[in-house]
Structures are given as C-alpha cells and as structure tokens.
C-alpha cells in the first residue's frame with residue numbers, strides 16, 4: 001500500500017491550526033460524514049471520532065448511519081474493508097493513510113491459504129472448516145465464506161470455534177495463531193491437537209500424521225504488538241506491584257495468557273477495568289494508546305502496561321491529524337481520496353462468513 005504524500009499546505013500547519021481546520025471540515029460535511037476511531041488510535045485523532053470501538057462494532061455502527069455518505073475509518077486497512085463490505089453502495093469508506101495496514105492480516109495471503117487448503121484436504125480425512133479472525137483481508141474472509149466457514153472476533157471466537165468443532169473434524173484457523181491456540185485450549189483442546197501451519201514450509205512444516213490427528217490447524221500469524229509481551233514481563237510486574245491483576249488480550253502468547261488473571265477482547269478489558277473497585281491495580285497487555293487512555297480516564301485505579309516499553313500499533317499510528325485533515329478537506333471539495341472499495345464478488349462471499357458469525361453469536 002502506498003503512503004500518501006501530503007501537500008505542504010497541510011504539513012506546515014501547527015497542532016492548533018490542524019485541529020481548527022479538522023473541526024471546520026467536519027462541520028461543513030455535517031451528517032454526511034462519520035469518523036470512526038479504533039481503540040488503538042492516537043489521542044490527537046480519536047478526539048475527532050464520532051464513536052470509538054473495535055473494528056466490527058465500528059463497521060456495524062457506520063453501516064447503520066444511513067445518512068452518512070462518507071465513512072472515514074481511523075483504523076487500519078482490513079477494518080476499512082469490513083466497513084465497506086457492511087455498508088450500502090452509496091457509502092464511501094476512506095482510510096486517511098493508505099499505508100495503515102495490519103501486520104497480522106498481511107501474514108495470510110490468499111494464494112498461501114489456497115495452497116494450504118489443497119494440501120490439508122489431500123493429506124487429511126474428514127471435514128475442514130475455515131475460520132478467520134476479523135483481523136484479516138477481505139479476500140480471506142471471502143475464502144471462509146466460499147468454504148462453509150465463518151469470521152470471528154476476539155469476543156465470539158469461543159462460540160465460533162465450538163460451532164465449527166461440532167460440524168467438522170478440524171478447523172483451519174486464520175491468521176492469528178495465538179487467538180486460535182488460546183481459544184482452543186480454553187475449549188478443552190490439547191496443545192498437540194493444534195499444530196502450526198507455516199506457509200513457507202512443505203505441509204506447513206508438519207508430518208501428515210500430526211495434521212491427521214489435529215483438531216485445529218493454526219496459521220502462523222501473529223500481532224506484532226501483542227506478541228511482544230512475554231512471561232518475564234508478567235513476572236516482573238507482579239514482583240514490582242504485589243497484588244496487581246494482570247489482564248491480557250487473547251492475541252498475546254499462550255504463556256502470557258496462562259499467567260494472566262483475566263483475558264479478553266478490548267471491549268472486555270475496558271469493561272473489567274472500568275467496573276473494578278476503586279484502588280484496583282491492573283497491568284494490561286494490549287496496545288499502548290488504549291492503556292494510556294484507560295489510565296487517564298480511570299484515575300481512581302492504578303493502570304499500567306505489562307511491560308515498560310508499551311508497544312504501539314505503528315501502522316495505525318500513520319493515521320495522523322494531517323492525513324485526517326487532508327482526507328476531510330478533499331471530501332469538502334467533492335473529491336473522495338483513499339477510498340477502500342472491496343470487489344463485489346469478494347464482498348458477497350465475505351458477507352456470507354460474517355453473517356455466519358452473527359448467526360452463531362445470536363444463538364449464544
């Protein structure tokens with residue numbers, strides 16, 4: 001994805017000028033515009049969001065705002081794709097900086113997944129159901145739709161995996177090995193039943209027998225932010241702050257989630273922290289912008305990241321106020337820049353996998 005080169009008339013503005021111009025552009029666009037802010041987005045940008053949330057909640061929310069002609073998604077590429085898939089044809093989705101991608105989503109390319117599917121179907125017996133995490137490209141969601149599978153979020157992954165295990169002999173779980181492993185283990189599967197598929201190795205790097213005995217084949221993908229948290233960090237934070245509670249996102253490594261007191265999606269983390277009694281101490285394993293915001297908004301609780309560096313989602317960070325302003329001012333002028341448009345056939349198949357997820361969630 002190409003990085004947008006901004007004109008000097010935008011890059012030379014100071015912070016106050018940027019804020020004023022963003023506010024003015026928003027006002028001109030009125031109800032024709034919605035700005036979506038993912039929880040991991042930087043403060044200078046999220047303050048302009050009409051709504052904050054995780055990617056699926058934001059895409060659904062925008063699709064229901066029928067008067068919104070423009071949906072500016074301050075998130076990453078796959079999130080904007082999901083918004084386009086769920087929105088009406090007249091709604092145009094804009095990503096302020098086209099280079100705001102997701103390292104995890106980029107780890108599963110369609111041709112690699114198709115090769116894996118052919119190989120798995122050849123060497124194993126029984127039915128395989130593909131499940132992809134929301135954090136994947138539209139083409140991967142469409143693949144799951146075409147092959148009788150579903151999408152899942154970090155909140156509904158247990159329900160979706162249970163559904164698939166009841167109907168099939170094994171799951172191909174894409175693209176986050178950690179979410180797949182953490183969820184499968186919580187559902188009672190053994191680690192040996194969940195081999196990892198490395199797309200750069202013959203048969204994913206597994207003997208046929210291992211694949212045949214598997215219940216979940218985990219794609220070798222990960223989030224570069226959450227994978228940085230290590231068991232050592234949990235041990236250090238516990239010894240420094242006796243009594244601290246550790247909460248980790250399920251995109252974290254298995255060993256970290258096992259050591260944590262709690263694990264769950266961003267929405268679950270927010271709920272746990274905000275509903276805990278005043279004075280509770282928390283070490284949080286997720287992206288640093290969300291942790292910092294939780295710290296500021298909950299002064300009556302002690303909240304810190306699990307590790308000292310506090311890793312940021314560097315690609316989401318590319319959506320800065322300058323790119324937001326540039327995309328909004330172009331919309332004011334009637335030019336739609338950085339539009340994310342998913343091919344109609346891909347979108348139709350991806351919707352099948354998304355609808356399957358919604359159906360499973362509704363049954364819970």
Ligand code: SF4
Pocket residue numbers: 040076101102103104105135223224225226287313314315316
């Ligand atoms: S935090 Fe990780 S999974 Fe989420 S958008 Fe960034 S790289 Fe992707």
